[in-house]
Every structure is written in structure tokens, then in C-alpha cells.
Amino acid sequence: MNSSAQPGFLGTVSWDGANATSERVLLRTNIVNRQLVERNQYVRIDEAEGARTGYLARVVAGPFFHRAGTATVGGMTAGGSLDCVLMAELEIQGEIVEGRPRDTNSRPSPGSPIYALGPNEIAGLHGLKGDMLLGHMAGQDELQIFLQSKNKGVLPRNLGIFGTVGSGKSNTSQVVIEEAARAGWAVIILDVEGEYTDMDLPTEDPAMIERLARYGRQPEGLKDFHVFYPASCASDKAGAETFTARLADFETSVIGELLQVTLPERNALLDCVDYLNQKARSKLSTTEKEGLQTLLDASPQAKLPFTLRSLRERASERSSKGNEFLDYAGLTAKLNWIMQSEAFDQLNMPSLDPVRMMVPGRVSIIDVSVANDVVKNMVTADLLRKTFALKITRPSTPPTLLILEEAHSFISRERAQSMQATLTMLRNVTRRGRKRWLSMAFVSQQPGHLPPEIFELCNTRIVHTLRSMHNLEALMTTTGDVGRDLWDRCPLLGPGQAILSSPQMSRSVVLSVRPAACRRKFTD
Numbered sequence: 001m002n003s004s005a006q007p008g009f010l011g012t013v014s015w016d017g018a019n020a021t022s023e024r025v026l027l028r029t030n031i032v033n034r035q036l037v038e039r040n041q042y043v044r045i046d047e048a049e050g051a052r053t054g055y056l057a058r059v060v061a062g063p064f065f066h067r068a069g070t071a072t073v074g075g076m077t078a079g080g081s082l083d084c085v086l087m088a089e090l091e092i093q094g095e096i097v098e099g100r101p102r103d104t105n106s107r108p109s110p111g112s113p114i115y116a117l118g119p120n121e122i123a124g125l126h127g128l129k130g131d132m133l134l135g136h137m138a139g140q141d142e143l144q145i146f147l148q149s150k151n152k153g154v155l156p157r158n159l160g161i162f163g164t165v166g167s168g169k170s171n172t173s174q175v176v177i178e179e180a181a182r183a184g185w186a187v188i189i190l191d192v193e194g195e196y197t198d199m200d201l202p203t204e205d206p207a208m209i210e211r212l213a214r215y216g217r218q219p220e221g222l223k224d225f226h227v228f229y230p231a232s233c234a235s236d237k238a239g240a241e242t243f244t245a246r247l248a249d250f251e252t253s254v255i256g257e258l259l260q261v262t263l264p265e266r267n268a269l270l271d272c273v274d275y276l277n278q279k280a281r282s283k284l285s286t287t288e289k290e291g292l293q294t295l296l297d298a299s300p301q302a303k304l305p306f307t308l309r310s311l312r313e314r315a316s317e318r319s320s321k322g323n324e325f326l327d328y329a330g331l332t333a334k335l336n337w338i339m340q341s342e343a344f345d346q347l348n349m350p351s352l353d354p355v356r357m358m359v360p361g362r363v364s365i366i367d368v369s370v371a372n373d374v375v376k377n378m379v380t381a382d383l384l385r386k387t388f389a390l391k392i393t394r395p396s397t398p399p400t401l402l403i404l405e406e407a408h409s410f411i412s413r414e415r416a417q418s419m420q421a422t423l424t425m426l427r428n429v430t431r432r433g434r435k436r437w438l439s440m441a442f443v444s445q446q447p448g449h450l451p452p453e454i455f456e457l458c459n460t461r462i463v464h465t466l467r468s469m470h471n472l473e474a475l476m477t478t479t480g481d482v483g484r485d486l487w488d489r490c491p492l493l494g495p496g497q498a499i500l501s502s503p504q505m506s507r508s509v510v511l512s513v514r515p516a517a518c519r520r521k522f523t524d
């Protein structure tokens with residue numbers, strides 16, 4: 001077929017001018033195509049010469065209007081229409097190899113035919129197809145964007161959702177939760193504001209309902225939905241269940257860090273835990289596998305080597321023997337303090353139970369909205385350790401996504417130095433969890449305060465508007481696949497818009513996130 005007769009034919013590649021650059025070529029076409037040539041339109045250029053098959057390009061400048069040839073000065077042809085040539089500048093996005101654009105060291109030659117691409121073709125070339133509907137490409141309503149729930153390069157390589165207050169992070173989290181659950185993932189959210197506890201109900205926001213309809217979706221609550229909260233705290237949600245944190249479930253180094261012990265207090269802690277473990281050894285199981293079983297036994301009858309009470313008793317017993325290397329009195333004071341919080345080792349109360357949470361399609365909210373920082377951090381550590389332990393002991397558990405809201409308050413750049421054990425645990429869960437489909441999503445309004453290695457863990461990033469240079473720079477230096485032109489748009493993004501980059505995609509795009517179908521609880 002003649003190239004100009006093929007559907008979507010726009011024009012041809014023009015000869016280069018004196019200012020030609022490697023990434024750009026000129027489209028030359030007839031004025032009758034004016035409606036088809038618009039900025040941001042994606043096009044395919046079929047190579048006229050040689051072995052290469054084609055290029056993906058985008059209209060970045062124009063349309064420009066040129067008089068055709070010198071003979072027509074005066075402008076009008078006999079027919080009365082302007083004798084005009086339409087030009088537009090195209091940016092080469094890559095060479096199309098096996099249906100995907102790849103980096104290229106070449107350019108199409110003059111005369112190569114150029115075609116407009118439809119939404120389906122663009123989505124295919126960009127890698128925007130999948131089963132988790134996130135929204136559409138900004139400015140192109142018909143071009144929907146999906147993540148792939150079964151692609152091990154996507155959720156298993158962790159997700160980051162960043163943006164300033166009010167930029168749309170929580171709505172985006174809800175969308176990710178809805179879609180992951182729909183695709184059979186178990187989802188667990190550490191809810192620091194208690195805003196996710198009404199997700200079993202449909203959204204009531206008329207504006208959101210109207211936008212949702214454009215995706216053919218209805219307001220809808222999550223079906224398999226449970227809310228938990230730590231002992232001593234509370235949850236507004238009717239039917240929410242409480243759980244206690246058991247000190248013996250944590251690695252001693254993590255307990256020390258979370259309690260922010262001094263070095264002598266840390267030594268005293270190690271000594272007391274050692275003593276209690278030794279004492280319990282005769283009665284309790286000692287192999288690693290049995291240890292994991294105990295960790296995963298959430299019942300109040302679980303056989304634990306020690307509790308907060310027995311640990312504090314031991315520390316206080318020894319407190320007269322304090323010396324400069326071992327500070328039992330200091331440790332006792334810190335244990336007293338967490339004892340008062342009444343969140344730990346409560347009698348007759350179950351502990352966090354990953355077996356109940358890691359069920360396909362189930363969404364579990366851990367409402368820590370009224371917990372203090374120590375309790376929040378302990379609960380987070382508990383969740384990480386136990387979900388990982390369950391994945392190890394029962395590989396048949398479904399893919400599981402853990403969502404940490406306000407991640408910067410849990411692990412901050414400033415505290416990273418004094419939180420090595422916790423970071424190591426996080427690193428383990430993310431690196432070793434990947435193969436087991438245990439994934440994390442970090443949500444933060446202050447990415448600049450997160451330790452840089454957290455970014456490296458987040459291979460898929462949804463970056464809403466960020467206005468502080470500090471936060472933007474932290475992302476720019478670690479997100480190689482987003483170009484300068486996209487970052488320049490970041491401070492100007494509206495609520496719900498975000499830069500999306502992911503290993504699934506050949507190129508980052510500006511995403512307009514769809515509204516969540518389920519309800520959010522607004523708390524101010």
C-alpha cells in the first residue's frame with residue numbers, strides 16, 4: 001500500500017536545516033492535516049532507507065506555517081487556499097525494536113513516512129497496558145494507564161508514592177489498594193491518620209463519582225476488609241480488633257533502637273534478654289523453624305521466652321549492679337515508660353496475626369492514628385518481621401503489599417544512623433521479599449527526609465507535585481529514567497496528577513490518577 005494511503009498518515013520527514021540536532025527531526029505535511037498535528041501527539045516514523053524499521057517520536061514544537069517555495073510569493077493559489085506547508089518538530093523517543101522503543105544512535109532519513117498513533121498503539125509501545133487501572137495519561141483521556149500485577153519487576157520491586165500535602169497521595173494509595181486487592185494481592189496498610197478505615201464503603205464525593213464513571217467504574221467499598229489497632233490505642237471503626245505487641249517477637253537490636261537506648265543500656269538489654277532466653281531454652285523450642293512458629297503463633301497462649309514484665313523485672317533486679325558498661329537502671333526506666341503505654345504484652349490478647357491478613361484480595365488496615373511514635377514504630381517492625389516470616393514458612397501465601405504511610409517519620413535520613421538494625425530488617429524484607437512477592441509501598445510527603453537507599457528500593461514511583469527543592473532533588477538524583485522536561489512539570493502538577501516511572505514502562509509519563517471507588521475518611 002502507498003504510505004500516504006495508510007491510516008494515520010501525517011506527512012514525511014523533511015530535510016535537515018542548519019540547526020538540526022540529534023534528537024529532533026522535522027515533520028513536513030500539507031496544511032489540510034492541520035487538525036492532526038498537535039503538540040504531545042505521538043507518532044511513528046517508518047524508516048524509508050536501510051534495515052531499521054521505525055522510530056517512536058512526539059510532536060514537541062509547532063505546528064509552523066511556511067510558504068511553499070519561492071514561486072508562490074503572494075500566497076494564494078488558483079484554488080484560493082493558502083499555498084502553505086505545515087512543519088512540526090518531532091523529538092525522537094527511540095527506535096522501535098520488537099514493539100518497544102529502545103535508545104537509538106540514529107535518526108530517520110528524509111522522506112520517511114510519519115503516522116499518528118492511536119491510544120492503543122501508544123499504550124502498547126510505552127508499556128502502559130496491564131490489569132491495575134491507575135488512571136489516564138494527562139491531557140489524553142482515552143489513553144488509560146495500568147500497572148501489571150503479575151510483573152515481578154513492578155510491585156515486587158516496591159513502590160514509592162511521593163508528593164506534598166494535598167497532592168493526591170492518599171487517593172493514589174486507595175487506587176493502588178483497590179487494584180492490588182482486585183488482582184488477588186493481600187494488602188496491609190499502616191494507617192497513621194485513620195483515614196483508610198472506611199474503605200469498605202463506597203465513595204460519596206459527587207465530583208469523584210462523576211470522574212469514576214468515565215472509567216466505567218461505580219462507587220464501591222472493599223469486600224474483604226478488616227481494621228486492627230494496637231492495644232492501648234483506639235479506632236473509630238466499629239468492629240475493629242485490638243492486638244498487642246510482644247516484646248519477645250522483636251530482635252533485641254531492634255528493641256534497643258526503637259527504645260533509643262544508650263550504649264550501656266543496650267548492653268544491659270542484651271544481657272537481660274540473653275539471661276531470659278537461656279532460662280526459657282529448656283522449656284522452649286530452639287530451632288529456627290520452631291522459633292518462626294512461635295513468632296507466628298498469635299494466640300494469647302503462645303509460649304514466649306520473655307515478656308515486657310519479666311524483662312523489666314530482670315532489669316530492675318540487676319539495677320543495683322549498674323556500672324559504666326551496663327546501665328540496668330536506665331534500661332528499667334525506658335521499659336517502665338513503654339509499660340505505661342499498655343501496648344505491649346497485654347494478657348489474654350492476641351498479637352499481630354499475618355495468617356489472618358495474608359489472604360488473596362483481603363485488605364487489612366492497622367489503625368495507629370492515636371499511637372505514639374514508639375508504638376507506631378514497633379508495630380511497623382512487627383508487621384515487617386511477621387509478614388516476612390510467614391512468607392518463608394508458607395510460600396503458598398498470596399502476593400502481599402505492605403503500605404507505609406508517612407514513611408519518613410518511621411525511618412528518616414536523620415535517624416538512619418541510629419536505626420541500623422531496623423534499616424537492615426527493612427532491607428532484608430525488601431531484597432529477600434522480592435522473590436517471594438512480599439512488596440512495600442512507601443508513601444511520603446517528605447522524600448527528602450527518607451534515607452536515600454529507600455529510593456533505590458522503590459523501582460516504581462508515583463511522584464505528585466513537590467514544591468520544595470530539597471524534596472525534588474532527592475528524587476531527581478535517584479530517578480534516572482525521568483527527563484529534565486518532566487521534572488520541570490512536577491511543581492505545576494494538579495491534585496491527582498503525577499509523574500509515573502516504572503520498570504514496566506519504556507518511558508515515564510504524566511499520569512492523571514483515577515478517583516478511588518471506595519470512601520476515604522477525612523480527618524483534620
Ligand SMILES: Nc1ncnc2c1ncn2[C@@H]1O[C@H](COP(=O)(O)OP(=O)(O)O)[C@@H](O)[C@H]1O
Binds near residue numbers: 169
Ligand atoms: N486523582 C484525583 N482526581 C481528582 N481529585 C483528586 C485526586 N486526588 C486527589 N484529589 C483531590 O485532592 C485532595 C487531596 O488529596 P489527598 O489524596 O488527600 O492528598 P494527600 O494525601 O497527598 O495529602 C482530595 O481531597 C481531592 O479533592
Ligand SMILES: [Mg+2]
Binds near residue numbers: 169170
Ligand atoms: Mg494523605
